[in-house]
Structures are given as C-alpha cells and as structure tokens.
Amino acid sequence: MMLTIQKESTKATIHETSVDRKHHTIVVGGGFGGLYAAKELAKLPIKVTLIDKRNFHLFQPLLYQVATGTLSPADIASPLRAVLANKKNTTVLMAEVADIDPQAQKVILASKEELSYDSLIVATGVSHHYFGNEQWADLAPGLKTVEDAINMRRRILGAFEVAEKEPDPEKRKALLTFVVIGGGPTGVELAGAMADLANHTLKDEFTGIDTTEAKILLLEGFDRILPSYPPELSAAAEKSLTALGVEVKTRTLVTNIENHVVTYRCGDRVEHVEAKTILWAAGVKASAMGKTLADRTGVTLDRVGRVTVEADMAIAGYPNIFVIGDLANYAHQGDKPLPGVAPVAMQQGEFVARLIESRVKGKPAPKFRYRDLGSLAVIGRNKAVVNWGFIRVTGIFAWLIWTFLHVLYLVEFDNQLIVLLQWGYNYFTRKSGARLITGQYLQVMEEMEGIKPS
Amino acid sequence: MMLTIQKESTKATIHETSVDRKHHTIVVGGGFGGLYAAKELAKLPIKVTLIDKRNFHLFQPLLYQVATGTLSPADIASPLRAVLANKKNTTVLMAEVADIDPQAQKVILASKEELSYDSLIVATGVSHHYFGNEQWADLAPGLKTVEDAINMRRRILGAFEVAEKEPDPEKRKALLTFVVIGGGPTGVELAGAMADLANHTLKDEFTGIDTTEAKILLLEGFDRILPSYPPELSAAAEKSLTALGVEVKTRTLVTNIENHVVTYRCGDRVEHVEAKTILWAAGVKASAMGKTLADRTGVTLDRVGRVTVEADMAIAGYPNIFVIGDLANYAHQGDKPLPGVAPVAMQQGEFVARLIESRVKGKPAPKFRYRDLGSLAVIGRNKAVVNWGFIRVTGIFAWLIWTFLHVLYLVEFDNQLIVLLQWGYNYFTRKSGARLITGQYLQVMEEMEGIKPS
Known part of the structure; x- marks a missing residue:
C-alpha cells in the first residue's frame, strides 16, 4: 500500500501546484545532518519528506547538562515541525523506517506503508557500543x-x-x-x-x-x-x-x-x-540503517558498522542514495575518516542538498570539502579546551568561546535565550534548576x- | 533499627550544639502543605525532618501546561533540598513512609529504618479516583x-x-x-x-x-x-x-x-x-497514608479516604499527629470541608508550625481560621475566571490576575523568570517550546x- 497522505487535505492541493513534485527527496533522521539537509532542500522547488522516530531535533552536545541537572530536555530540543513549519514543500513524519528498496526506490516504514523517493538521504547516526559486552x-x-x-x-x-x-x-x-x-x-x-x-x-x-x-x-x-x-x-x-x-x-x-x-x-x-x-x-556503533543499506545495496561497512561512502556521500552504484553524519565513513580527505561531530554532519547535509539542487537544475555538481572548524570540550564550570589547528586555547577564555559557539548554534532553538539565562543563573548561584529524579x-x-x- | 544518619558527619556535630534537639518534628510530604510547614518549622529551635518520595516540590496548578507542551517539568519543580538548603536544623530525606507507630512515636520507612518524632505532620495528598473502575x-x-x-x-x-x-x-x-x-x-x-x-x-x-x-x-x-x-x-x-x-x-x-x-x-x-x-x-482519593493513620489511630476517614481532623488539624486522641492539605477533611468552618486547593494546604501547614511553636515555647495555642483567597481557573491563552466572593472577574482581566498570582507563588522557584519568559514567548509567538514526545x-x-x- 502506498502512503496517501495529503490526499484529502485542501492544503496539499495548494502544494501540488506551487512546487515541482517531480523530484521527491526523503531524509531519514532529524539530527544535525538530516535537519541541515532538509532545511537546504526546503528552499528548492522539490518535494521533501523528513522522517524521524522522534518529533524533535536534539542538540546532543549539551545532553550531558541534562544528565547533570543543569538544563531541561526541552531546552536543548526543538520540535522538527516547528523548525520546518514555514517550509511548505516539506512534510515531517514521525515514523520508523523498517527497510528500503533501492531498485524500486522506496522506503518502507515499520507500519508497512511505502514511500517512493527520487533521492534518499540516510542520517540515522550512531548508538552506544559495548564492544561485545x-x-x-x-x-x-x-x-x-x-x-x-x-x-x-x-x-x-x-x-x-x-x-x-x-x-x-x-x-x-x-x-x-x-x-x-x-x-x-x-x-x-x-x-x-x-x-x-x-x-x-x-x-x-x-x-x-x-x-x-x-x-x-x-x-x-x-x-x-x-x-x-x-x-x-x-x-x-x-x-x-x-x-x-x-x-x-x-x-x-x-x-x-x-x-x-x-x-x-x-x-x-x-x-x-x-x-x-x-x-x-x-564507544559508538552505527544505527541499524547501516546494516539495512549493506543488505540492500552491498555497500561496505566499517568495523563499527558505518557506511563507506563515495566522495559525494553517495553509496557506490547508487548515486541517489546518500549517507551523511555519524553513520557515514567518509575517508576522502586527510588520512582518516571524518570525525563523528555535528559540524561534519551539518556540512555534509548542506552539501548533499546542493548536489541534489545541481541535478534538479542541471548545473555542474559541487565538490565536498570539509572545513575543519576546530573542536572543543568544556571542563566543569568555567574551563574548556579549544583546538583550532594552530591556535589552541585552554582555561576560561576557551570556556567563553565554547559558550558563545554553543549559544550561536542553538540559534535553531526558540530556547536560546532561556538556555543563556539558565546558564547565567547556574553560573552565578551554582544552583541547578533541573535536578529532578x-x-x-x-x-x-x-x-x-x-x-x-x- | 534506628536510623543513625548524621552520626559520622562533622556537620551534624555542629547541629547538635546549635539547635535544641529535644523536639523533633517529622513532616511527611513535600507538597504545598508539607513544604510550607517545614519552612515555618525551620525557623524554630527544633529539629525538622522532611520526608518525600520525590526529591522535588511540584507546583501542581501548572502541571497541565507540562501536559500540553508549554512548560518543562523543571520549570514548575524545585528540588526540596535547594528550597531548604539554608535551614541548618532541617534534614530532607527522599524516602517512602511504610507505616507509623503512634504509641512509640515512630515513623517506619519502606527501607525498614525507623525515625522517632515528637510531632508528626502528614501531608501526602491525594491521587486519582476512578470510582471503582x-x-x-x-x-x-x-x-x-x-x-x-x-x-x-x-x-x-x-x-x-x-x-x-x-x-x-x-x-x-x-x-x-x-x-x-x-x-x-x-x-x-x-x-x-x-x-x-x-x-x-x-x-x-x-x-x-x-x-x-x-x-x-x-x-x-x-x-x-x-x-x-x-x-x-x-x-x-x-x-x-x-x-x-x-x-x-x-x-x-x-x-x-x-x-x-x-x-x-x-x-x-x-x-x-x-x-x-x-x-x-x-476525581481524587486519599493517598495510602490515610488508611495507615486510620489503622493505627482509629481516626475516621471520609468516603474518599481523607482523614477527619480536629479544629487544630490534629487526629482525635493524638494531639501530636497532624494531617494537612488535600489528605485532611477539615469541616470546622462553613458548611462543607475545605477544598483541596493549594492555599488551604499552605495555610494549614503554616498554622501547624505555629501551633508546634506555641507548645515548644509554652505560649497560648493559636486558632486556625481559613482565609479564602478566592479561586481561579484559566481558559486557553488569554481568558480566565476569578472568584473573590463578591468580586467575580472573567475574560482577559481575570487572565492577567491568574498570571500575576501564579508567578507570585512561583516565587519559591528559581525558575520564576524563566517561566515568565516561556509564557511571554508562547503567548506572542503561539509556539510552545516543550512539545517533546x-x-x-x-x-x-x-x-x-x-x-x-x-
């Protein structure tokens, strides 16, 4: 059975006429990779469907502050529908993908419905790895x-x-x-x-x-x-x-x-x-979609189950199936695969969206080049380390950089101001407001x- | 086995000398009744122990805003330890009370430990009532x-x-x-x-x-x-x-x-x-402590299991066991029992604390008189009804009163400013930030x- 959402809706009729529905891109996963891809794709005259098991995007880099009672889950989560609400060519589905059929170009949901795609972006990330234990x-x-x-x-x-x-x-x-x-x-x-x-x-x-x-x-x-x-x-x-x-x-x-x-x-x-x-x-290991892709396309997985991708994020032999973010093993730059961090996923998501744009519009394909924005980690209340290649910063100045960048990237979030206030409050009072068991x-x-x- | 917390702590030694430990009041339940009692008792030269199954006080009147995705749980919850942190004669225990022994003046925890009390305040509230279904x-x-x-x-x-x-x-x-x-x-x-x-x-x-x-x-x-x-x-x-x-x-x-x-x-x-x-x-029915009290003291319960109390909130025959808040059936004023609302619990909690003070200090006992502060309910985004006896307000003005009073009573909470901001944001954008499944x-x-x- 094909999924026939939008059939009875008058809204959908408006969509039908206002966008080119010839090209349908399905994005699986609403993390950094999937969300940034979907936001770029939404600007194109194509149809976009974002599928996620959850109804929200999670700002994972701050998850440890939920675990230690500084922030609430809602402070670092944003409903996917709210983020994409004004993108009229984009449908958000809260659903689990059970399988894909690359020959028929279909995604099969756990609820048995099937969706046809022209391009597919898989960005389902990783989970914990206990190394056999x-x-x-x-x-x-x-x-x-x-x-x-x-x-x-x-x-x-x-x-x-x-x-x-x-x-x-x-x-x-x-x-x-x-x-x-x-x-x-x-x-x-x-x-x-x-x-x-x-x-x-x-x-x-x-x-x-x-x-x-x-x-x-x-x-x-x-x-x-x-x-x-x-x-x-x-x-x-x-x-x-x-x-x-x-x-x-x-x-x-x-x-x-x-x-x-x-x-x-x-x-x-x-x-x-x-x-x-x-x-x-x-440690981390690839989410189950890695194995599904390997079973269906024969693509190589690395030792933690991540999908080996081509230089344009596509799977070998399947130029319209892309894997991005933590689930991808991208080894076309430097001597080792790109790390599983948010900036890699975001850049890959935006790149694939531009690649699809070039195909839809018949323009030359762009080339992916990862811009290393550095890496940073916070230590306690007012220390951090920042690695920007030649510039390496530690201590309270690194902490200020960390704070600035994290609030900047929370710009997606309604909650940016609230997170800043929570941090300010916690910082000066040393209390933490979200300490609920x-x-x-x-x-x-x-x-x-x-x-x-x- | 008697619970011997504080034995090895150096902090405890300081307590021993700085407060009169002759009188120990145990408060069971950290809702409006229990928390307001504990805060008043903490001002007295006695030892106070607040026991709750949870580690936080919950501002229940706003719980529906968590259920509908406007606020986060932490916005309307405050850790009991944080609220009572500067009360040096007060111990907070996250524990479940399994039984009481009014003759030996002991509270028995689910973990089998026993605590002796001189005064006991039970404020464990109510749960849902499905009327036999x-x-x-x-x-x-x-x-x-x-x-x-x-x-x-x-x-x-x-x-x-x-x-x-x-x-x-x-x-x-x-x-x-x-x-x-x-x-x-x-x-x-x-x-x-x-x-x-x-x-x-x-x-x-x-x-x-x-x-x-x-x-x-x-x-x-x-x-x-x-x-x-x-x-x-x-x-x-x-x-x-x-x-x-x-x-x-x-x-x-x-x-x-x-x-x-x-x-x-x-x-x-x-x-x-x-x-x-x-x-x-x-509908609501009394929490299990109601039946425990009835079994141990013979006190009468009403048809939903609430404990019938004397004019001073004590149980008949047990002048040092008090029941306050939603768990109490207080019918000494007007033609029906006081309603199960926060202001009743707060006033009863403060009253019992003053009564215990009068006994400890040998002063005349106060009399309880409920001051009806009115009742109010909010309807949607900008309407409410307020009942102040002769003055009855509806519509947006009532909604402003409701908002003002709720933020005023959230004064207990670190989160007051954050809740106001969330409300302001939600009000003007009609978004809700805490819509997580x-x-x-x-x-x-x-x-x-x-x-x-x-």
Whole structure:
C-alpha cells in the first residue's frame, strides 16, 4: 500500500501546484545532518519528506547538562515541525523506517506503508557500543537520547539521596563513587559537570553526607584523555579535571562490570572499584540503517558498522542514495575518516542538498570539502579546551568561546535565550534548576538501596 | 533499627550544639502543605525532618501546561533540598513512609529504618479516583505527577503525529478526538490548553491533516462545569471554552471506557465517542497514608479516604499527629470541608508550625481560621475566571490576575523568570517550546497506530 497522505487535505492541493513534485527527496533522521539537509532542500522547488522516530531535533552536545541537572530536555530540543513549519514543500513524519528498496526506490516504514523517493538521504547516526559486552548496557548506561539523559540524572542524583540515608560507611562510599568510562569529549564533560555538582551545587544541601567526598573516576584506554585532540590540550584538560577532584586514569581498559564493581586493567595491574553509578561514554556503533543499506545495496561497512561512502556521500552504484553524519565513513580527505561531530554532519547535509539542487537544475555538481572548524570540550564550570589547528586555547577564555559557539548554534532553538539565562543563573548561584529524579525513580532507588537486586 | 544518619558527619556535630534537639518534628510530604510547614518549622529551635518520595516540590496548578507542551517539568519543580538548603536544623530525606507507630512515636520507612518524632505532620495528598473502575487508569490517565504530565503530553502530541500518517478518515477522526473527563479546574484548563494547541500552535505544522478539525470534548457530571464556583463564572467559563471550539457536555456521566470508546449517559441518552486520547480529571482519593493513620489511630476517614481532623488539624486522641492539605477533611468552618486547593494546604501547614511553636515555647495555642483567597481557573491563552466572593472577574482581566498570582507563588522557584519568559514567548509567538514526545513513546505510538493492542 502506498502512503496517501495529503490526499484529502485542501492544503496539499495548494502544494501540488506551487512546487515541482517531480523530484521527491526523503531524509531519514532529524539530527544535525538530516535537519541541515532538509532545511537546504526546503528552499528548492522539490518535494521533501523528513522522517524521524522522534518529533524533535536534539542538540546532543549539551545532553550531558541534562544528565547533570543543569538544563531541561526541552531546552536543548526543538520540535522538527516547528523548525520546518514555514517550509511548505516539506512534510515531517514521525515514523520508523523498517527497510528500503533501492531498485524500486522506496522506503518502507515499520507500519508497512511505502514511500517512493527520487533521492534518499540516510542520517540515522550512531548508538552506544559495548564492544561485545551488551550485558553492560543496563549497568553502565550511555548518553545519546533524552531518555538516556533522564536515566543518568536519576542515577547520579539518586546515589546522593540514598547515601544521605545510608548508615554503613562502606555502602555509602560505593554510593558516592561515580565511574565514567571513556575519556572522549562526552566523558570529559560529564566528569567535569559531576565534579561541579558534588563540590558546589549539592554541597550545602545534605546533612548526613559530605558531597565533596564523592569520588569521580574517569577511565580512558588511550594514553591520554581527548585522544583526538593535540596532546597539549589533553594535558590541559586532565589538569583541569584533576583540579576539580576527578581521578583520571589513562591506559585503562575495563574488563568487567558486575554487581556494581568495575574491574579494569591499568598496565599490568588489575584493579576493582565498587561504584553504584557507572556511566558509559566509551564507544559508538552505527544505527541499524547501516546494516539495512549493506543488505540492500552491498555497500561496505566499517568495523563499527558505518557506511563507506563515495566522495559525494553517495553509496557506490547508487548515486541517489546518500549517507551523511555519524553513520557515514567518509575517508576522502586527510588520512582518516571524518570525525563523528555535528559540524561534519551539518556540512555534509548542506552539501548533499546542493548536489541534489545541481541535478534538479542541471548545473555542474559541487565538490565536498570539509572545513575543519576546530573542536572543543568544556571542563566543569568555567574551563574548556579549544583546538583550532594552530591556535589552541585552554582555561576560561576557551570556556567563553565554547559558550558563545554553543549559544550561536542553538540559534535553531526558540530556547536560546532561556538556555543563556539558565546558564547565567547556574553560573552565578551554582544552583541547578533541573535536578529532578523522574521516570522509573522507585526502581532505581530500590536497586541502589539494595531493597531490590539490580 | 534506628536510623543513625548524621552520626559520622562533622556537620551534624555542629547541629547538635546549635539547635535544641529535644523536639523533633517529622513532616511527611513535600507538597504545598508539607513544604510550607517545614519552612515555618525551620525557623524554630527544633529539629525538622522532611520526608518525600520525590526529591522535588511540584507546583501542581501548572502541571497541565507540562501536559500540553508549554512548560518543562523543571520549570514548575524545585528540588526540596535547594528550597531548604539554608535551614541548618532541617534534614530532607527522599524516602517512602511504610507505616507509623503512634504509641512509640515512630515513623517506619519502606527501607525498614525507623525515625522517632515528637510531632508528626502528614501531608501526602491525594491521587486519582476512578470510582471503582481502576481498569480505566491506563486508558484514561490522570494528572498528578510529572510522569503523568509526560504521559499525557506523549498521548496528546502522539495522536496528531499518527493522524498525519493515517490514510483512513475514520481512524484519523478517532485520532483527532480528545475526551477530557471531569469539568473541574484541571479539566477546564486542560481542555482550553488543548484547544489552543490544536487551533494555533500546531496549525501550520502539519500537511496531511488540519489540526483545527480536532474535536475536544469536556464531560462533566454536574449541571455545569466548575461546580465549586458561582454559577455565573461556570457560565462564563463554558462560553469561553465553546468559543475555543471545546464541546462541553454537562449532566454527563461516563459509564464505560473500552477499546478507545467512551460511553456516557447524558440525561436519558446513552452515547459513544471513539477517541484515541482520553484524559481523566474527574476525581481524587486519599493517598495510602490515610488508611495507615486510620489503622493505627482509629481516626475516621471520609468516603474518599481523607482523614477527619480536629479544629487544630490534629487526629482525635493524638494531639501530636497532624494531617494537612488535600489528605485532611477539615469541616470546622462553613458548611462543607475545605477544598483541596493549594492555599488551604499552605495555610494549614503554616498554622501547624505555629501551633508546634506555641507548645515548644509554652505560649497560648493559636486558632486556625481559613482565609479564602478566592479561586481561579484559566481558559486557553488569554481568558480566565476569578472568584473573590463578591468580586467575580472573567475574560482577559481575570487572565492577567491568574498570571500575576501564579508567578507570585512561583516565587519559591528559581525558575520564576524563566517561566515568565516561556509564557511571554508562547503567548506572542503561539509556539510552545516543550512539545517533546519522550519516555515510552514507541509503545504509545504503536498502540495508537494499531500495530500493538492497547
């Protein structure tokens, strides 16, 4: 059955006449790649459909601030329909894509409906990778979705709440031990924000525990944290984290997680740490659409399941199927694939939109060239590291750059002013307004209190 | 086992010497009653413990704005620890009270720990009442907690999303039909906000459906909505709702909810309406602590399980156990019990704190006298009704009063300015920033799409 949306709508009739419906581009995924592609495509005289499982775009770089109670999910999320509301040639569908048929040029939804496309852009991103230890997923949750962040927030804040009531010093110590696995930007930002929470925000709010005694451990397999940054910035970040009280352990590989005990190998030594809160920031793997594309087109996947793309983001042999953002392995520039960061996805999305424009309008095809805008990570309340190639900035000045850029890119968001106000308020009062333990809170509390087995 | 928090803390030693620990008051519940009691008690030279299952106080009167995507949960919630952080004689415990022992003057937590009290204030409020049809709870969720609001938001927004993809006009109609059961303030405010959502906020965001065709039905058993208000205000509210497109049915009793069909009796007629979204705002019953108190003290409960209290809020025969707020049936003033609204709870909380002060300091006991500050309900975007006894206000002026008072009482909250900004933004742009479908979204979507049975 073909999906016949817009059939009975009078609005749709207006669309039919006002845009060239000969070319229909379907974009799957409303992250940075998909949204930036859709926004560019919406300017063209073609029909555009954006499909996402969720009804909102998420500003993932700030998700750690939801996990640590500074921002609310809605502060960093924007309804896709609201962002694209004035694009009259664009339809937004909240749906799951179950399969594609590249020969018939169709996308098949989980609800069995089918949609025909002329061009297809797949931008479904990545999820957590536990490197074959999928049983760790519940024990050491990761941070990719709003639900992940709410779950982390519940665990982090819940640990302090349960510690407040715990008379046994050993058990209290385990409750006040937090292990972050993975020293990339997410792990570094999470550890820094947790240190700030324990040392400042929560400091005067408990009577039975001293929250500044909380131990925050950051474990990284490489010989330094932020391994994708220049060594001097890694060193600066480690120094800042240590000053905040975070214990940084590099060359450290986690070998087991069980019964709230993390076992890790640090050189030749095997060590254990008992921690009620263990957070995963160690690796990513491609979303399921990667395998679907491989099955249907024979395209090569890399070792984490990302799709190898041509120099124009298309799949070999399928010039009208593009993969962009974190799901794409783009190795046509420099000596390694482009990193899985927002600027890459945004530039790829805009590039593919321009490529489709050139085809629709019969113009010469553009060439993709990634402009490296640098990379940056924030550490705690007022430190950051910024890598702009020759210019490397650390400390409070880097933090100001980070703040400016993040608010600038939140320009998509209604909430820009509100986020700035929240930050200002949190910064000057050291309070955090979004510290709610919600969702399956009873379950997590009982597990931490030992009433229920984990 | 006695709970020995504070034993090893150096902070606790400071407390021991600086406050008179002879009198320990335990407050159970951090709603309006419990929080206002705790804040007053914190000024006295006694020890205070506030116990709540949640780590935050919730400004429940605005919960419907979370359910309809205007505000975030954190905008109307404040961590209890943050509110009481500078009260050094006050301990906050996130815990569930399982039982009380009035003879031994102990509170027993779910985790088996026991706490001794000299005075006990119970303020655990009420939950939904389905009048013996508890199977309706999942089909027609109510609105008391943050999770309830997120659940409602998911259903309301999800219905529009699924309708956008639905080719069958009959099924689409059921998806765009919303039934609110109960015409008290919550039902009225919810129906008004939903009408605003359908007629304005979502209007230009869909291409396959016309959201203004959504049917919103408000069912009330009495002969008028807002039955606790003067008839002229009920009439004004009904007129405003009708102008917004809400279909108001009074003298209407729901007799069944099954397979997304609501059956109701309206006079002699029995009617049915198919609706994928059914919301419950019809009744409340006492929380479980009511029965616990009855079992342990023999106190009388009313027909919805509320605790009958003496003129000083104490339980007959137990002058040191008080029940306040929605859980209390206080019938010592006027011809019926005081209503279950925030001002009653706040005044009772402050009164009991003053009563305990008089006992600790050996002063004459105060007498409770409820000051009726009036009642008010908002209808849609810029209308309200306000009842101040002789002065009755409707329309936009009432809405301004409502806005002013709600922001005034949010003074407890860090978020006051942010809520004002959100409102201002939403008011002038008719957007709503917090329209996220989160939590068990796949489950609800599949149920609405008919992929999974409900």
